[in-house]
Amino acid sequence: MSRHAPPRELRTATSWWRPVAARLDRFAAGVFILPAVVVILGFSIFPLLASLYVSLSRLNFIQGGVELKFVGFDNYAKLLFGLDRPHFLGVPGPITPIAVAVLVAIYGLFAYLLYGYVRGPNRTAVGLGGRLVTTAIAGALVWLVVNTIMTSGRPGTLVVTLVYVGVDVSVQYLLGLSLALLVVQHLPGRRFFRVVFLIPMMITPVGVAYLFRMLTDTSKGPFYPVWAHFGLTDVSWVINPWGARLAVMIGDIWQWTPFIFIVLLAAIETVPHELTEAAVVDGANRWQIFWRITFPQILPATTTVVLIRTIEGFKIVDLPNVLTNGGPGTATESLTLHAYTIWRALDIGGSAAVAYMLLIVVTFVGVSYVNLFRRRVTATA
Numbered sequence: 001m002s003r004h005a006p007p008r009e010l011r012t013a014t015s016w017w018r019p020v021a022a023r024l025d026r027f028a029a030g031v032f033i034l035p036a037v038v039v040i041l042g043f044s045i046f047p048l049l050a051s052l053y054v055s056l057s058r059l060n061f062i063q064g065g066v067e068l069k070f071v072g073f074d075n076y077a078k079l080l081f082g083l084d085r086p087h088f089l090g091v092p093g094p095i096t097p098i099a100v101a102v103l104v105a106i107y108g109l110f111a112y113l114l115y116g117y118v119r120g121p122n123r124t125a126v127g128l129g130g131r132l133v134t135t136a137i138a139g140a141l142v143w144l145v146v147n148t149i150m151t152s153g154r155p156g157t158l159v160v161t162l163v164y165v166g167v168d169v170s171v172q173y174l175l176g177l178s179l180a181l182l183v184v185q186h187l188p189g190r191r192f193f194r195v196v197f198l199i200p201m202m203i204t205p206v207g208v209a210y211l212f213r214m215l216t217d218t219s220k221g222p223f224y225p226v227w228a229h230f231g232l233t234d235v236s237w238v239i240n241p242w243g244a245r246l247a248v249m250i251g252d253i254w255q256w257t258p259f260i261f262i263v264l265l266a267a268i269e270t271v272p273h274e275l276t277e278a279a280v281v282d283g284a285n286r287w288q289i290f291w292r293i294t295f296p297q298i299l300p301a302t303t304t305v306v307l308i309r310t311i312e313g314f315k316i317v318d319l320p321n322v323l324t325n326g327g328p329g330t331a332t333e334s335l336t337l338h339a340y341t342i343w344r345a346l347d348i349g350g351s352a353a354v355a356y357m358l359l360i361v362v363t364f365v366g367v368s369y370v371n372l373f374r375r376r377v378t379a380t381a
Contacts, residue, residue, distance in 0.1 A: 055352035075353035084350070086156065087330060087338070088357075089144060093153030099146050106142050110135050134368055157330065157338040157354075158361070163245065164334060165313040165365075168252045173306055175253070176260030181290070184268050194265070201258040209322035212251040216323075241331035244324045248332050251319050256312075260305050267301035268294060303373045307366060314362045335361075 055075055057068040079088040117123055117131060145162055148155040155163070179197055183190045200208070216237045218227040227233050238244040271294055279289045295302075317336040320326055326333035326341065333341070335358045343351035 051352045051355065054349055055356050057349050059346070059348040061346070071349070075349045076357070078350065079353060079357060086154070088156045088158055088354070090148040090156030090159050091154045092144070092147035093151030095147065096151055099150040102146050102150060103143065106146075107139060110139060130371075134364075134371075137364060138368065155331075157333050157335050158357075160245070160331070160333060161314060161316070161335045161358075161361075164249060164252065164316055165310055167249050168256070168313050168316075169306060169309050171249075171253050172257045172260050172309060173302075175257045177264050179257070179261045180265040180268055183265065197261055198258045200255045201262075203255065205255065205318035206322055208251050208255045209319045212247060212254075212319070213323050216247050238324050239328060241328060244328060244332045248316075248319045248323055251323060252313070252316060256309060260309060263301055263305040264298060267298040271297045299373075303369075307369055310369065311362055311366060314358060314365075 054068070056070060056072060058071045058074070060067045060069060078084050114131060114135060118128065141162065145155070145159050147153060148159050149163070183194055183197075203211070214221050215223060218224070218233050218235055218237070221227075224233070227235070237247050275293050275297075276289055279293055284292070315336050316334050317340065320332045320334055320337050321340070324332045326337050330338075335354060339351045339354040339358070342354065
């Protein structure tokens with residue numbers, strides 16, 4: 001043994017300490033991150049569980065405080081089958097030929113998608129079962145929407161919210177994509193318009209609601225000379241249910257289109273110029289370049305931004321509350337405003353039940369959307 005080599009005892013102690021030190025390092029990392037995890041779970045999981053218990057209870061005010069009485073699923077049954085059913089689900093009307101045609105077309109699309117999955121190479125029993133359940137729930141929602149909107153019936157807050165989300169997100173995406181494709185062109189003043197298009201997003205939702213409340217005021221609003229010229233000073237947009245809903249949707253589209261615009265603009269600017277130049281050399285036109293090159297490249301950003309806006313769209317409350325106060329009647333009342341309205345009436349358990357129904361609907365729509373586009377996004381990534 002060399003005289004400079006450490007003793008055997010020291011080498012043994014060193015070899016024993018190394019794995020212990022590694023374990024202590026990993027343990028120390030867990031200890032340092034544990035407080036943050038506990039705080040996050042405390043602020044997210046505890047309110048979720050507490051509100052779940054409240055949704056299964058009835059709150060009564062008694063002398064000296066409040067009393068929570070467990071009633072099971074009574075609050076949910078009241079929404080789906082009881083007194084609040086017309087408010088929550090709406091009132092279906094007599095079926096019409098147009099409604100039948102729309103239902104047949106949508107159900108035919110569902111059947112086509114299921115048939116394509118069954119004939120595909122990646123089918124599984126679990127996947128087929130999940131798609132059957134998803135199709136059944138989506139079919140029920142489609143039936144409810146069609147039979148309360150395309151008939152003489154009256155849509156409930158669930159249907160109104162679905163209409164808000166479907167129309168708003170679709171129009172916002174088309175406008176945002178069009179504006180993004182426009183400002184990437186070499187046009188004069190494009191830098192100025194990049195900033196101008198972002199202004200609506202900088203205004204609070206309440207501010208946008210009051211802005212559109214003034215714009216739609218035909219008696220003394222800023223457009224009064226225009227309404228007077230066309231003889232519309234005695235017309236109120238909020239008297240007609242669809243006029244009021246249209247005003248709410250226009251306000252939401254105006255405010256949140258810039259968000260989709262800026263995300264898609266960033267995605268388009270990352271598309272390699274070499275691909276576009278090669279397509280131009282091969283003789284491709286602008287539509288072919290967009291559909292074959294640009295759109296597949298921005299598809300991951302598209303799916304993400306649409307998912308974000310869909311989730312946020314379900315929480316719309318400021319515009320219908322300030323602009324129309326949910327009226328006329330409950331024509332423009334969203335699920336969030338519905339929960340707030342019955343919360344003000346001190347029906348705390350019913351309000352929590354509406355909030356949880358909203359959570360269930362958002363989760364179903366989000367998961368279905370992700371599963372629908374996951375493989376296509378993965379294939380283009």
